[in-house]
Amino acid sequence: MALTQQSALDDEILDGLRAFLAAEVVARHERHADLLESPHRVHDATGRYTPEVEQLMREVRTASAEAGYYLMLAPESMGGAALGHEALFLAWETIFRECGAKYWLGWYAVAHWTKGPSPLLEHLSPAVRDRHLPAIVSGERTTCFAMSEPDAGSDAWMMRTRAVPIPGGWRLDGEKQWISNAAHADLAIVFAVTDVEAAAARRGGITAFAVPTDTPGFDVFSVTRMFGQAGGHEGIVQLAGVEVPDDHVLGEVGDGFRLALLGVSLGRLYNAAKGVGLARWALEKALAYVQERETFGKRVAEYQGITFPLAESAMEVHAARLVGLDCARKLDAGLPARMELAMAKAYATEAGARAVDRAMQAHGAMGFTNELALAEAWQALRSVLVADGSSEILRRTILKQLLDGEREL
Numbered sequence: 281m282a283l284t285q286q287s288a289l290d291d292e293i294l295d296g297l298r299a300f301l302a303a304e305v306v307a308r309h310e311r312h313a314d315l316l317e318s319p320h321r322v323h324d325a326t327g328r329y330t331p332e333v334e335q336l337m338r339e340v341r342t343a344s345a346e347a348g349y350y351l352m353l354a355p356e357s358m359g360g361a362a363l364g365h366e367a368l369f370l371a372w373e374t375i376f377r378e379c380g381a382k383y384w385l386g387w388y389a390v391a392h393w394t395k396g397p398s399p400l401l402e403h404l405s406p407a408v409r410d411r412h413l414p415a416i417v418s419g420e421r422t423t424c425f426a427m428s429e430p431d432a433g434s435d436a437w438m439m440r441t442r443a444v445p446i447p448g449g450w451r452l453d454g455e456k457q458w459i460s461n462a463a464h465a466d467l468a469i470v471f472a473v474t475d476v477e478a479a480a481a482r483r484g485g486i487t488a489f490a491v492p493t494d495t496p497g498f499d500v501f502s503v504t505r506m507f508g509q510a511g512g513h514e515g516i517v518q519l520a521g522v523e524v525p526d527d528h529v530l531g532e533v534g535d536g537f538r539l540a541l542l543g544v545s546l547g548r549l550y551n552a553a554k555g556v557g558l559a560r561w562a563l564e565k566a567l568a569y570v571q572e573r574e575t576f577g578k579r580v581a582e583y584q585g586i587t588f589p590l591a592e593s594a595m596e597v598h599a600a601r602l603v604g605l606d607c608a609r610k611l612d613a614g615l616p617a618r619m620e621l622a623m624a625k626a627y628a629t630e631a632g633a634r635a636v637d638r639a640m641q642a643h644g645a646m647g648f649t650n651e652l653a654l655a656e657a658w659q660a661l662r663s664v665l666v667a668d669g670s671s672e673i674l675r676r677t678i679l680k681q682l683l684d685g686e687r688e689l
Protein backbone atom coordinates (compact mmCIF):
# COMPACT_ATOMS: atom_id res chain seq x y z
CA MET A 281 0.00 0.00 0.00
CA ALA A 282 1.47 3.36 -0.99
CA LEU A 283 0.12 6.24 1.08
CA THR A 284 2.05 8.72 -1.03
CA GLN A 285 4.49 8.58 -3.90
CA GLN A 286 8.22 8.72 -3.22
CA SER A 287 10.05 11.55 -4.91
CA ALA A 288 11.58 10.42 -8.22
CA LEU A 289 14.71 12.33 -7.23
CA ASP A 290 16.16 9.73 -4.93
CA ASP A 291 14.48 6.54 -6.11
CA GLU A 292 17.68 4.78 -7.09
CA ILE A 293 19.44 5.59 -3.83
CA LEU A 294 16.36 4.68 -1.80
CA ASP A 295 16.00 1.36 -3.63
CA GLY A 296 19.63 0.64 -2.79
CA LEU A 297 19.04 1.58 0.84
CA ARG A 298 16.01 -0.75 1.00
CA ALA A 299 18.10 -3.61 -0.43
CA PHE A 300 20.83 -2.88 2.13
CA LEU A 301 18.30 -2.95 4.99
CA ALA A 302 16.91 -6.28 3.79
CA ALA A 303 20.36 -7.87 3.45
CA GLU A 304 22.20 -6.38 6.41
CA VAL A 305 19.51 -5.50 8.95
CA VAL A 306 16.49 -7.78 8.57
CA ALA A 307 18.72 -10.79 7.88
CA ARG A 308 20.89 -9.96 10.90
CA HIS A 309 17.83 -9.69 13.15
CA GLU A 310 16.64 -13.07 11.92
CA ARG A 311 20.06 -14.66 12.50
CA HIS A 312 20.22 -13.22 16.03
CA ALA A 313 16.51 -13.41 16.96
CA ASP A 314 17.23 -15.20 20.25
CA LEU A 315 19.45 -12.35 21.37
CA LEU A 316 17.60 -9.35 19.91
CA GLU A 317 14.11 -10.43 20.95
CA SER A 318 15.09 -11.02 24.56
CA PRO A 319 15.10 -7.68 26.45
CA HIS A 320 17.25 -9.16 29.23
CA ARG A 321 19.95 -10.13 26.74
CA VAL A 322 19.84 -6.77 24.92
CA HIS A 323 20.69 -4.85 28.11
CA ASP A 324 23.02 -5.79 30.94
CA ALA A 325 22.29 -5.38 34.65
CA THR A 326 23.39 -1.70 34.54
CA GLY A 327 20.93 -0.91 31.73
CA ARG A 328 23.64 -0.62 29.03
CA TYR A 329 23.54 -2.55 25.74
CA THR A 330 25.41 -5.84 26.09
CA PRO A 331 28.70 -6.23 24.15
CA GLU A 332 26.99 -8.68 21.74
CA VAL A 333 24.33 -6.11 20.85
CA GLU A 334 26.89 -3.31 20.60
CA GLN A 335 28.82 -5.50 18.17
CA LEU A 336 25.72 -5.98 15.98
CA MET A 337 25.16 -2.22 15.91
CA ARG A 338 28.80 -1.75 14.93
CA GLU A 339 28.46 -4.33 12.17
CA VAL A 340 25.45 -2.50 10.71
CA ARG A 341 27.27 0.86 10.83
CA THR A 342 30.47 -0.43 9.25
CA ALA A 343 28.63 -2.47 6.58
CA SER A 344 26.62 0.63 5.75
CA ALA A 345 29.77 2.76 5.60
CA GLU A 346 31.29 0.28 3.15
CA ALA A 347 28.11 0.21 1.06
CA GLY A 348 28.05 4.03 0.96
CA TYR A 349 24.88 4.73 3.00
CA TYR A 350 26.29 5.55 6.43
CA LEU A 351 27.81 8.82 5.19
CA MET A 352 25.16 9.73 2.63
CA LEU A 353 24.11 12.76 4.69
CA ALA A 354 27.52 13.63 6.20
CA PRO A 355 29.56 16.63 4.98
CA GLU A 356 31.88 16.18 1.98
CA SER A 357 34.82 17.27 4.14
CA MET A 358 34.38 13.97 6.04
CA GLY A 359 34.07 11.88 2.92
CA GLY A 360 30.28 12.09 3.04
CA ALA A 361 27.92 12.54 0.09
CA ALA A 362 26.20 15.61 1.66
CA LEU A 363 22.95 14.81 -0.14
CA GLY A 364 21.07 17.50 1.74
CA HIS A 365 17.93 17.88 3.79
CA GLU A 366 15.40 16.36 1.39
CA ALA A 367 17.58 13.26 1.21
CA LEU A 368 17.82 13.28 5.00
CA PHE A 369 14.04 13.23 5.28
CA LEU A 370 13.58 10.54 2.62
CA ALA A 371 16.39 8.31 3.91
CA TRP A 372 15.15 8.29 7.51
CA GLU A 373 11.53 7.93 6.44
CA THR A 374 12.57 4.89 4.38
CA ILE A 375 14.54 3.34 7.26
CA PHE A 376 11.67 3.71 9.72
CA ARG A 377 9.05 2.56 7.24
CA GLU A 378 11.05 -0.53 6.20
CA CYS A 379 12.37 -1.53 9.63
CA GLY A 380 9.65 -0.19 11.91
CA ALA A 381 10.53 -0.88 15.52
CA LYS A 382 10.93 -4.60 14.86
CA TYR A 383 14.23 -4.42 12.97
CA TRP A 384 15.64 -1.59 15.06
CA LEU A 385 19.29 -2.20 14.12
CA GLY A 386 18.27 -0.36 10.95
CA TRP A 387 18.13 2.81 13.04
CA TYR A 388 21.96 2.71 12.94
CA ALA A 389 22.27 2.38 9.15
CA VAL A 390 22.75 6.10 8.48
CA ALA A 391 24.93 8.34 10.66
CA HIS A 392 22.71 10.18 13.13
CA TRP A 393 23.71 13.75 14.00
CA THR A 394 24.32 13.03 17.70
CA LYS A 395 26.01 9.65 17.29
CA GLY A 396 28.04 9.83 14.11
CA PRO A 397 29.65 12.14 11.58
CA SER A 398 27.57 15.32 11.40
CA PRO A 399 28.14 18.95 10.40
CA LEU A 400 28.93 19.68 14.07
CA LEU A 401 32.17 17.69 13.77
CA GLU A 402 33.33 19.98 10.95
CA HIS A 403 34.28 22.34 13.78
CA LEU A 404 36.80 19.93 15.32
CA SER A 405 40.39 21.21 15.33
CA PRO A 406 42.71 19.47 12.83
CA ALA A 407 44.52 17.55 15.63
CA VAL A 408 41.30 16.17 17.16
CA ARG A 409 39.90 15.45 13.71
CA ASP A 410 42.95 13.41 12.73
CA ARG A 411 42.88 11.44 15.97
CA HIS A 412 39.15 10.68 16.24
CA LEU A 413 37.36 11.16 12.94
CA PRO A 414 38.59 8.15 10.92
CA ALA A 415 37.05 5.63 13.37
CA ILE A 416 33.83 7.69 13.60
CA VAL A 417 33.51 7.93 9.82
CA SER A 418 34.07 4.19 9.36
CA GLY A 419 31.26 3.44 11.83
CA GLU A 420 33.63 1.72 14.28
CA ARG A 421 33.16 4.39 16.93
CA THR A 422 30.41 6.80 17.91
CA THR A 423 29.75 10.14 19.57
CA CYS A 424 27.18 11.68 21.89
CA PHE A 425 25.75 15.16 22.35
CA ALA A 426 25.79 16.30 25.98
CA MET A 427 23.68 19.42 26.46
CA SER A 428 20.80 18.68 28.88
CA GLU A 429 21.24 18.75 32.65
CA PRO A 430 19.09 17.98 35.68
CA ASP A 431 18.05 21.66 35.89
CA ALA A 432 18.42 22.59 32.22
CA GLY A 433 16.22 20.79 29.69
CA SER A 434 13.92 22.96 27.56
CA ASP A 435 15.73 25.98 28.98
CA ALA A 436 19.26 24.92 28.07
CA TRP A 437 20.69 28.37 28.90
CA MET A 438 20.28 27.36 32.56
CA MET A 439 23.10 24.80 32.32
CA ARG A 440 25.51 24.78 35.25
CA THR A 441 28.39 22.74 33.85
CA ARG A 442 31.39 25.06 33.99
CA ALA A 443 34.60 25.07 31.99
CA VAL A 444 37.41 27.15 33.43
CA PRO A 445 40.71 27.90 31.72
CA ILE A 446 43.82 26.11 32.99
CA PRO A 447 47.33 26.37 31.48
CA GLY A 448 47.03 24.99 27.92
CA GLY A 449 43.42 23.95 28.22
CA TRP A 450 40.15 23.78 30.16
CA ARG A 451 38.76 21.96 33.20
CA LEU A 452 35.12 20.89 33.10
CA ASP A 453 32.87 20.17 36.10
CA GLY A 454 29.15 19.38 36.07
CA GLU A 455 26.50 16.81 35.33
CA LYS A 456 24.65 15.98 32.11
CA GLN A 457 21.43 13.99 31.90
CA TRP A 458 19.40 12.17 29.21
CA ILE A 459 22.45 11.86 26.97
CA SER A 460 21.68 9.35 24.20
CA ASN A 461 24.48 6.85 23.55
CA ALA A 462 26.61 8.30 26.37
CA ALA A 463 27.51 4.85 27.70
CA HIS A 464 28.81 3.67 24.31
CA ALA A 465 30.29 6.81 22.74
CA ASP A 466 34.02 7.35 22.31
CA LEU A 467 33.83 11.11 21.87
CA ALA A 468 31.33 13.39 23.66
CA ILE A 469 30.42 16.87 22.51
CA VAL A 470 29.97 18.60 25.87
CA PHE A 471 28.46 22.06 26.32
CA ALA A 472 29.68 24.15 29.25
CA VAL A 473 29.45 27.73 30.51
CA THR A 474 32.69 29.61 29.89
CA ASP A 475 31.35 33.13 30.57
CA VAL A 476 28.78 33.23 33.37
CA GLU A 477 27.54 36.76 32.66
CA ALA A 478 27.12 36.23 28.92
CA ALA A 479 25.28 32.94 29.52
CA ALA A 480 23.03 34.56 32.15
CA ALA A 481 22.17 37.26 29.59
CA ARG A 482 21.56 34.50 26.99
CA ARG A 483 24.11 36.09 24.69
CA GLY A 484 26.82 33.47 24.21
CA GLY A 485 29.07 32.35 27.03
CA ILE A 486 28.51 28.64 26.29
CA THR A 487 31.28 26.64 24.61
CA ALA A 488 31.27 23.19 23.01
CA PHE A 489 34.15 20.81 23.80
CA ALA A 490 35.19 17.54 22.20
CA VAL A 491 35.81 15.25 25.18
CA PRO A 492 37.18 11.72 24.67
CA THR A 493 35.06 9.59 26.99
CA ASP A 494 38.14 7.86 28.44
CA THR A 495 39.37 11.19 29.86
CA PRO A 496 39.83 10.91 33.65
CA GLY A 497 36.82 12.41 35.44
CA PHE A 498 34.33 11.59 32.64
CA ASP A 499 31.95 8.99 34.04
CA VAL A 500 28.61 7.67 32.78
CA PHE A 501 27.55 6.66 36.24
CA SER A 502 24.02 5.61 35.34
CA VAL A 503 21.85 4.67 32.36
CA THR A 504 18.24 5.66 32.87
CA ARG A 505 15.79 2.81 32.32
CA MET A 506 12.95 3.91 30.11
CA PHE A 507 9.31 2.84 29.89
CA GLY A 508 8.90 -0.71 28.64
CA GLN A 509 12.64 -1.45 28.43
CA ALA A 510 15.00 -3.48 30.58
CA GLY A 511 17.64 -0.82 30.01
CA GLY A 512 18.04 2.42 28.17
CA HIS A 513 19.99 4.55 25.77
CA GLU A 514 20.13 7.78 27.78
CA GLY A 515 22.95 8.17 30.28
CA ILE A 516 23.76 10.48 33.19
CA VAL A 517 27.28 11.85 32.85
CA GLN A 518 29.41 13.13 35.69
CA LEU A 519 32.20 15.55 34.74
CA ALA A 520 34.57 15.82 37.70
CA GLY A 521 37.64 17.89 36.90
CA VAL A 522 37.77 16.71 33.26
CA GLU A 523 40.79 18.35 31.64
CA VAL A 524 41.05 18.87 27.88
CA PRO A 525 43.66 20.78 25.83
CA ASP A 526 42.77 24.06 24.09
CA ASP A 527 42.45 22.37 20.72
CA HIS A 528 39.45 20.39 22.04
CA VAL A 529 37.25 23.48 21.83
CA LEU A 530 34.72 22.93 19.05
CA GLY A 531 34.51 26.06 16.90
CA GLU A 532 34.95 29.31 18.82
CA VAL A 533 34.89 29.88 22.58
CA GLY A 534 31.42 31.23 23.48
CA ASP A 535 29.78 30.03 20.26
CA GLY A 536 28.54 26.66 21.55
CA PHE A 537 24.85 27.47 21.74
CA ARG A 538 24.73 28.38 18.04
CA LEU A 539 26.48 25.10 17.17
CA ALA A 540 24.03 23.16 19.32
CA LEU A 541 21.08 24.70 17.48
CA LEU A 542 22.57 23.63 14.12
CA GLY A 543 22.49 20.05 15.35
CA VAL A 544 19.07 20.34 16.96
CA SER A 545 17.64 21.55 13.61
CA LEU A 546 18.85 18.35 11.93
CA GLY A 547 17.28 16.43 14.82
CA ARG A 548 13.91 18.09 14.26
CA LEU A 549 13.85 17.09 10.60
CA TYR A 550 15.05 13.58 11.50
CA ASN A 551 12.26 13.20 14.04
CA ALA A 552 9.66 14.43 11.54
CA ALA A 553 10.81 11.69 9.15
CA LYS A 554 10.76 9.18 12.01
CA GLY A 555 7.13 10.10 12.76
CA VAL A 556 6.10 9.65 9.13
CA GLY A 557 8.11 6.45 8.59
CA LEU A 558 6.96 4.66 11.74
CA ALA A 559 3.36 5.75 11.13
CA ARG A 560 3.39 4.35 7.59
CA TRP A 561 4.92 1.08 8.84
CA ALA A 562 2.27 0.75 11.56
CA LEU A 563 -0.68 1.74 9.36
CA GLU A 564 0.34 -0.71 6.66
CA LYS A 565 0.35 -3.48 9.25
CA ALA A 566 -3.07 -2.42 10.55
CA LEU A 567 -4.61 -2.24 7.08
CA ALA A 568 -3.40 -5.78 6.35
CA TYR A 569 -4.62 -7.11 9.70
CA VAL A 570 -8.17 -5.69 9.54
CA GLN A 571 -8.65 -7.37 6.16
CA GLU A 572 -7.68 -10.78 7.58
CA ARG A 573 -9.17 -10.75 11.06
CA GLU A 574 -12.85 -11.68 11.47
CA THR A 575 -15.16 -11.03 14.42
CA PHE A 576 -18.92 -11.61 14.55
CA GLY A 577 -18.70 -13.18 11.07
CA LYS A 578 -17.26 -10.08 9.40
CA ARG A 579 -13.81 -8.76 8.62
CA VAL A 580 -12.71 -6.06 11.08
CA ALA A 581 -12.20 -3.87 7.98
CA GLU A 582 -15.98 -3.54 7.81
CA TYR A 583 -16.18 -1.79 11.20
CA GLN A 584 -15.83 1.93 10.66
CA GLY A 585 -15.16 2.43 14.37
CA ILE A 586 -11.78 0.86 13.68
CA THR A 587 -11.12 1.90 10.08
CA PHE A 588 -12.12 5.58 10.20
CA PRO A 589 -9.32 6.35 12.69
CA LEU A 590 -6.93 4.63 10.26
CA ALA A 591 -8.22 6.86 7.44
CA GLU A 592 -7.83 9.85 9.74
CA SER A 593 -4.21 8.88 10.31
CA ALA A 594 -3.64 8.34 6.58
CA MET A 595 -4.69 11.98 6.05
CA GLU A 596 -2.51 13.21 8.90
CA VAL A 597 0.53 11.23 7.81
CA HIS A 598 0.19 12.44 4.22
CA ALA A 599 0.03 16.03 5.50
CA ALA A 600 2.99 15.43 7.85
CA ARG A 601 5.04 14.09 4.97
CA LEU A 602 4.34 17.16 2.84
CA VAL A 603 5.15 19.52 5.72
CA GLY A 604 8.43 17.64 6.30
CA LEU A 605 9.41 17.70 2.64
CA ASP A 606 8.52 21.39 2.32
CA CYS A 607 10.70 22.15 5.33
CA ALA A 608 13.58 20.08 3.91
CA ARG A 609 13.38 21.84 0.54
CA LYS A 610 13.43 25.27 2.22
CA LEU A 611 16.54 24.24 4.19
CA ASP A 612 18.14 22.99 0.96
CA ALA A 613 17.39 26.40 -0.57
CA GLY A 614 19.39 28.02 2.26
CA LEU A 615 16.40 29.39 4.19
CA PRO A 616 16.49 29.13 8.01
CA ALA A 617 12.95 27.57 8.07
CA ARG A 618 12.76 27.80 11.87
CA MET A 619 8.98 27.87 11.85
CA GLU A 620 8.75 24.98 9.37
CA LEU A 621 11.19 22.90 11.44
CA ALA A 622 9.03 23.43 14.52
CA MET A 623 5.83 22.66 12.60
CA ALA A 624 7.24 19.58 10.86
CA LYS A 625 8.67 18.03 14.02
CA ALA A 626 5.64 18.73 16.23
CA TYR A 627 3.05 17.75 13.65
CA ALA A 628 4.75 14.59 12.36
CA THR A 629 5.71 13.16 15.75
CA GLU A 630 2.24 13.80 17.19
CA ALA A 631 0.50 12.42 14.07
CA GLY A 632 2.91 9.47 14.11
CA ALA A 633 2.26 8.60 17.76
CA ARG A 634 -1.52 8.79 17.13
CA ALA A 635 -1.20 6.58 14.03
CA VAL A 636 0.75 3.91 15.91
CA ASP A 637 -1.75 4.04 18.77
CA ARG A 638 -4.64 3.52 16.31
CA ALA A 639 -2.76 0.68 14.62
CA MET A 640 -2.35 -1.00 18.03
CA GLN A 641 -6.09 -0.71 18.69
CA ALA A 642 -6.92 -2.24 15.30
CA HIS A 643 -4.81 -5.28 16.22
CA GLY A 644 -6.66 -6.02 19.47
CA ALA A 645 -4.42 -7.82 21.98
CA MET A 646 -1.90 -8.57 19.23
CA GLY A 647 -1.16 -4.83 19.19
CA PHE A 648 0.76 -5.08 22.46
CA THR A 649 2.98 -8.05 21.67
CA ASN A 650 6.76 -7.90 21.35
CA GLU A 651 6.28 -9.90 18.17
CA LEU A 652 4.69 -6.94 16.36
CA ALA A 653 6.78 -4.25 18.12
CA LEU A 654 4.03 -1.64 17.70
CA ALA A 655 4.32 -0.66 21.37
CA GLU A 656 8.06 -0.06 20.87
CA ALA A 657 7.27 2.23 17.92
CA TRP A 658 4.73 4.12 20.03
CA GLN A 659 7.28 4.48 22.84
CA ALA A 660 9.94 5.70 20.39
CA LEU A 661 7.59 8.39 19.09
CA ARG A 662 5.98 9.29 22.39
CA SER A 663 9.37 10.12 23.89
CA VAL A 664 10.25 12.47 21.02
CA LEU A 665 7.23 14.60 21.88
CA VAL A 666 9.69 15.74 24.58
CA ALA A 667 13.19 15.24 23.06
CA ASP A 668 14.73 17.68 20.52
CA GLY A 669 12.30 20.47 21.47
CA SER A 670 9.09 19.37 23.17
CA SER A 671 5.71 19.85 21.49
CA GLU A 672 5.14 22.86 23.75
CA ILE A 673 8.51 24.47 23.04
CA LEU A 674 7.92 24.04 19.29
CA ARG A 675 4.53 25.77 19.57
CA ARG A 676 6.30 28.53 21.47
CA THR A 677 8.78 28.88 18.57
CA ILE A 678 5.96 29.04 16.00
CA LEU A 679 4.08 31.65 18.01
CA LYS A 680 7.18 33.74 18.63
CA GLN A 681 7.87 33.94 14.91
CA LEU A 682 4.27 34.94 14.19
CA LEU A 683 3.89 37.41 17.07
CA ASP A 684 7.26 39.08 16.40
CA GLY A 685 6.21 39.52 12.77
CA GLU A 686 9.23 37.54 11.55
CA ARG A 687 6.87 35.24 9.66
CA GLU A 688 3.28 35.35 8.54
CA LEU A 689 0.81 32.58 7.89
Ligand SMILES: Cc1cc2nc3c(=O)[nH]c(=O)nc-3n(C[C@H](O)[C@H](O)[C@H](O)COP(=O)(O)OP(=O)(O)OC[C@H]3O[C@@H](n4cnc5c(N)ncnc54)[C@H](O)[C@@H]3O)c2cc1C
Pocket residue numbers: 394425426427428432433434435457458459460461514663664666667668669670671672673676
Ligand atom coordinates in the same frame (compact mmCIF):
# COMPACT_ATOMS: atom_id res chain seq x y z
C1 LIG B 1 14.52 9.92 24.45
C2 LIG B 1 15.27 11.18 24.81
C3 LIG B 1 16.55 11.38 24.30
C4 LIG B 1 17.28 12.52 24.64
N1 LIG B 1 18.55 12.68 24.17
C5 LIG B 1 19.27 13.77 24.53
C6 LIG B 1 20.64 13.90 24.11
O1 LIG B 1 21.18 13.05 23.41
N2 LIG B 1 21.33 15.00 24.51
C7 LIG B 1 20.77 15.97 25.29
O2 LIG B 1 21.47 16.94 25.60
N3 LIG B 1 19.48 15.86 25.72
C8 LIG B 1 18.73 14.78 25.37
N4 LIG B 1 17.42 14.64 25.80
C9 LIG B 1 16.86 15.64 26.71
C10 LIG B 1 15.85 16.56 26.06
O3 LIG B 1 16.48 17.48 25.24
C11 LIG B 1 15.02 17.19 27.18
O4 LIG B 1 14.27 16.16 27.78
C12 LIG B 1 14.12 18.29 26.67
O5 LIG B 1 14.88 19.42 26.33
C13 LIG B 1 13.07 18.68 27.72
O6 LIG B 1 13.69 18.98 28.92
P1 LIG B 1 13.15 18.31 30.29
O7 LIG B 1 12.97 16.87 30.08
O8 LIG B 1 14.05 18.76 31.38
O9 LIG B 1 11.71 18.93 30.49
P2 LIG B 1 11.42 20.39 31.11
O10 LIG B 1 12.19 21.42 30.37
O11 LIG B 1 11.56 20.33 32.57
O12 LIG B 1 9.88 20.56 30.75
C14 LIG B 1 8.82 19.90 31.48
C15 LIG B 1 7.51 20.12 30.73
O13 LIG B 1 7.20 21.51 30.68
C16 LIG B 1 7.05 21.95 29.33
N5 LIG B 1 7.61 23.29 29.20
C17 LIG B 1 8.85 23.71 29.55
N6 LIG B 1 9.01 25.01 29.27
C18 LIG B 1 7.84 25.43 28.71
C19 LIG B 1 7.36 26.67 28.17
N7 LIG B 1 8.14 27.79 28.14
N8 LIG B 1 6.11 26.73 27.68
C20 LIG B 1 5.30 25.62 27.70
N9 LIG B 1 5.71 24.42 28.18
C21 LIG B 1 6.95 24.32 28.67
C22 LIG B 1 7.84 20.94 28.50
O14 LIG B 1 7.36 20.89 27.16
C23 LIG B 1 7.60 19.65 29.26
O15 LIG B 1 6.35 19.11 28.87
C24 LIG B 1 16.68 13.51 25.47
C25 LIG B 1 15.36 13.31 25.94
C26 LIG B 1 14.67 12.16 25.63
C27 LIG B 1 13.27 11.99 26.16
